Each structure stands twice: as C-alpha cells, then as structure tokens.
Amino acid sequence: MKKKSALIFGVTGQDGSYLAEFLIKKGYMVHGVKRRSSSPNTERIDHIFDSINFKNKDFNLYYGDLADGSNIFKLINSIKPSEVYNLAAQSHVKISFDIPEYTSDITGLGTLRILESIRASGLKKTKYYQASSSEMFGKVLKKKSINEITPFHPRSMYGVSKVFAYHTTVHYREAYGLYASNGILFNHESPRRGANFVTKKIVQGLVRIKKGKQKKLSLGNLYAIRDWGHAKDYVESMWKILQYKKPDDWIIATNKEKSVKSFINLVAKKLKLNLEWKGQGINEVAIDKKNNKIVIDVNKKFFRPTEVEYLKGNYKKAKTLLKWKPKHNIETLIDDMINYEIKNS
C-alpha cells in the first residue's frame, strides 16, 4: 500500500516539529515547508533531518512562504499530499499589535492561499487541518469553560486573522466539499516553546536566576488566566481530527485554569526558590527570601492594548468522538520544561 503523505506548513515551529516526529512514527512520508531566514531556523527539526547528509528518507524540506501564493500552489500541486497541516503563522499575540498587516497577510490570507491551492489542484481527497486558536474567543463574558459554540470576540489582529482563517476553512468545506477541519487549540507549551511566550520566559528566567546567570525577570499582566496543555498531546489531536469520518471543528484544551502568577509560583516551588510577593499593579515584585533581592518585576512594555483575561476550554466533544484527552497535566508540563532548561540554559 502507498505510504500516506503529509505536508506541514510551519514545520520549524514548536508544533510543526512535534507533529513531524509523530507522523514519521505513524509511517507517513512527511514534507515540511520552511521559510527563508538569514540565520538557521531549523533547530527544532535538525534531529529529524540532516540537510547535508539527507539522512531521513521519510522527511523532505522545501522553501516556502505563506506570503507567496504561487509557491504554495506549486508545492501542493506537485506533492499531492494526503493531508495538509497549516501550522504556519505570525503566532505572537503581542507582536501582532506591532505588525498587524503582516500578521493578517500570513496568519489570515495565508490560510486562503493554501485552501485555494488545494481546490485549484482538484485534490478532492486531500484533507486540510487549520491551526485555529482560543484567541478567537478573546473577550469572554463569563468565566466559564468555552466550547465549540461560544461566540468569537478577538482582541488582537492575531485573533482577528485566526477568525478569518477559521471561517475560510468552514467556507471551503461548505462551498467546495473539501475535507477541511479546524482544531481550536488552547495554549500549549513545551521545552520547544518560543522564548518570548510567557511560560518559556518564566521557566527559562527562573532556572537562570537559580543558576546565578540572570538577576531579574520582567513580565506583564500577572493575572491573565490560561488553560495550558503540552504540545506533544496537542499534535496527536491534530492527527485524530483528520482521521475522523467527516470534517468538523474541535476544541482541544485541558479544562483547567491557572493565572500567570500561579504558574510562576509552581515553577519557583519546583526550583526551591522561596518567593515573597509585594506591592500591586505595576509596582508588584517577587523577592527571593534567601537574599532579599527582587527577582521578578512588572514592566508595562509587556502589557497589551487589549488583553484576553480568561481562557479555559471544554474538550468534551473531542474526548467523546475522537477519544482524545491530554496525557500531561500542568505539573508534568512544568517538569518537562524545567528539565530541559536545567540542561540547556
């Protein structure tokens, strides 16, 4: 039987790298798209693919960019993959306030370029996965679990672009009969998380402080609440979503909530850092009781013009129909991230 093939946009990212590993283990031929960068951007996948020695026969890398529709068309039309995973995005919410047009082009229109390429290539059997986000829900009115029918109210151009991408995915399914599904994933983290996302910043910062390599960690809103899962669990859900008998939209989350501050406290406890919190608002600080030094402070440059205060996801539909549930919890996620930083930072 012919091997299944998958084309991953965003393969060099956190999720793309775990998904590539997962699909190769499942027996797929994996094709990944990386964008041109002035310095290497393949750190997360170098262990899978050695571009000099062409070590892995199950993995191919191509140059591509979601800004370039003709490149996307050529890749899709020549590879004719069984499954396409669109994980590429300008994925940082705060940065989308600085580069709103670029974010809309890549995170929003990039999705349209891929779907239109699948349609124009006449690939009726190709299945499409869209990396939708809990950021689409944005301003939730009541602090309760969000599900697939909760209305969207995005609070950034990142969120707005993801809403465009979500509806484009549904539209291509309804108008052209494509197998196109949205995985609406809540925050998920790992040792491979980008350095400017809050969990990585906290774990890396506190480990470095513990090692004496860094004096202080500056953060923004300590009271935002998130539902944090492990990226390894979440890439499995992406695959399960595309194996379901029909295309659909799915919440993937843990249904547990934690504030940024309680995440810090959990990490500090595991590192045996004895923190004492003092002050309020912009003047709030955490002091290391061992030496009375400020190790965490608040800097308004990390605040967003509009914040998403509360996100918690109800993944009951995925649990019932896809038989998916998270294997990790917040403790094992933090352990994994800390162990990595202890060795590498």
Ligand code: NAP
């Ligand atoms: P990530 O680590 O930021 O990875 C994003 C990927 O997109 C990287 O491979 C990046 O390439 C690539 N990319 C950026 N701009 C591109 C362009 N113009 N053309 C082609 N590729 C481009 O993000 P992630 O955490 O793995 O998330 C994967 C997807 O899920 C993203 O779409 C994100 O928005 C979405 N999402 C993430 C979460 C989460 O909590 N992690 C939750 C919900 C949804 P470089 O490596 O060269 O930068």
Ligand code: F7E
């Ligand atoms: O912020 C607060 C910040 O940047 C989480 C992306 O993967 O998940 C991610 O978006 C919270 C926010 O993730 C700092 O204000 C405080 O309330 O880690 P984050 P995010 O914005 O939730 C969604 C689901 C995605 O789809 C996105 O692609 O933490 N916060 N202090 C901070 N955040 C950052 N980055 N840095 C701080 O210093």
